[in-house]
Amino acid sequence: MQTKLLTLAFIEIALAILISVLILFISFKILQRVFFKDVALGENNMAFSVFTAGIILSIGIILSEIIPSITNIVRLSMSTEDEISFGKIIQYSGLYLLIGFGFAVVINTSVFLLFSALTKGVNEFKDIQRNNLSTAIVVSATLLSITLIAKDSISLLISALVPYPEASNFLM
Numbered sequence: 001m002q003t004k005l006l007t008l009a010f011i012e013i014a015l016a017i018l019i020s021v022l023i024l025f026i027s028f029k030i031l032q033r034v035f036f037k038d039v040a041l042g043e044n045n046m047a048f049s050v051f052t053a054g055i056i057l058s059i060g061i062i063l064s065e066i067i068p069s070i071t072n073i074v075r076l077s078m079s080t081e082d083e084i085s086f087g088k089i090i091q092y093s094g095l096y097l098l099i100g101f102g103f104a105v106v107i108n109t110s111v112f113l114l115f116s117a118l119t120k121g122v123n124e125f126k127d128i129q130r131n132n133l134s135t136a137i138v139v140s141a142t143l144l145s146i147t148l149i150a151k152d153s154i155s156l157l158i159s160a161l162v163p164y165p166e167a168s169n170f171l172m
Contacts (some may be wrong), residue, residue, distance in 0.1 A: 008078060012071040019061055019070070027059050027104070028052065028157045047136035055142025059104050065155035066100040072162050084163065095168065096158050097145040103154050111143045 031052065070093045077084035115124055115138070127135035 004078065008075060011074055012133045015070065015074065015145045019067065019093075019097065020060070023063060023101070024056055024059060027101075028056065030147065031055055037082060045129070047131045047133045050136040050140055051128050054057065054136075054143050055108065057140075058143050060098050061144075061147050061151050062085055062104050062107075062154060065151050066096050066158055069096055069155075069158045069162050076163070088163075092161070092163065097156060099161075100154065103150070107146055107150060108143065111139065111146055114144060114146075147166075 070089075073084060073089050073092050077086075077089055112124065116122075122135070122137055124139055128139075
């Protein structure tokens with residue numbers, strides 16, 4: 001049995017679960033405080049639940065592109081001679097999560113602006129507060145579509161920031 005690989009796998013699983021739960025919890029609390037102060041999930045507002053599910057799925061998709069880069073840093077710290085300190089792992093992880101959270105905000109904001117431009121005279125937030133399920137579904141579907149389109153670009157940006165060791169070009 002490869003104990004180093006097994007240890008690395010458990011660290012990656014724990015890290016992914018911890019980061020995901022923390023980010024989703026913070027995102028939900030921000031969403032609730034900023035946009036829907038008086039609406040709760042338990043109030044039989046299906047529109048709010050659908051809208052919240054769309055945002056959580058969007059953030060989950062973005063996190064699924066960031067977590068592998070964070071685990072790559074952990075792998076690098078365990079496998080290279082140039083030891084990456086725990087502080088550096090935290091710094092890179094924080095940077096990646098900040099970039100991901102920034103993109104989540106940009107994607108959510110752009111979806112709201114796009115939807116507002118497409119539907120003049122419709123206030124999405126008021127419709128969702130009034131339990132208009134059709135508005136919540138369309139906004140959530142638009143949000144997920146844009147997230148799916150942008151996720152590979154976010155992944156490329158994050159992976160470009162991973163501090164991989166320099167490789168020499170042996171062909172030259």
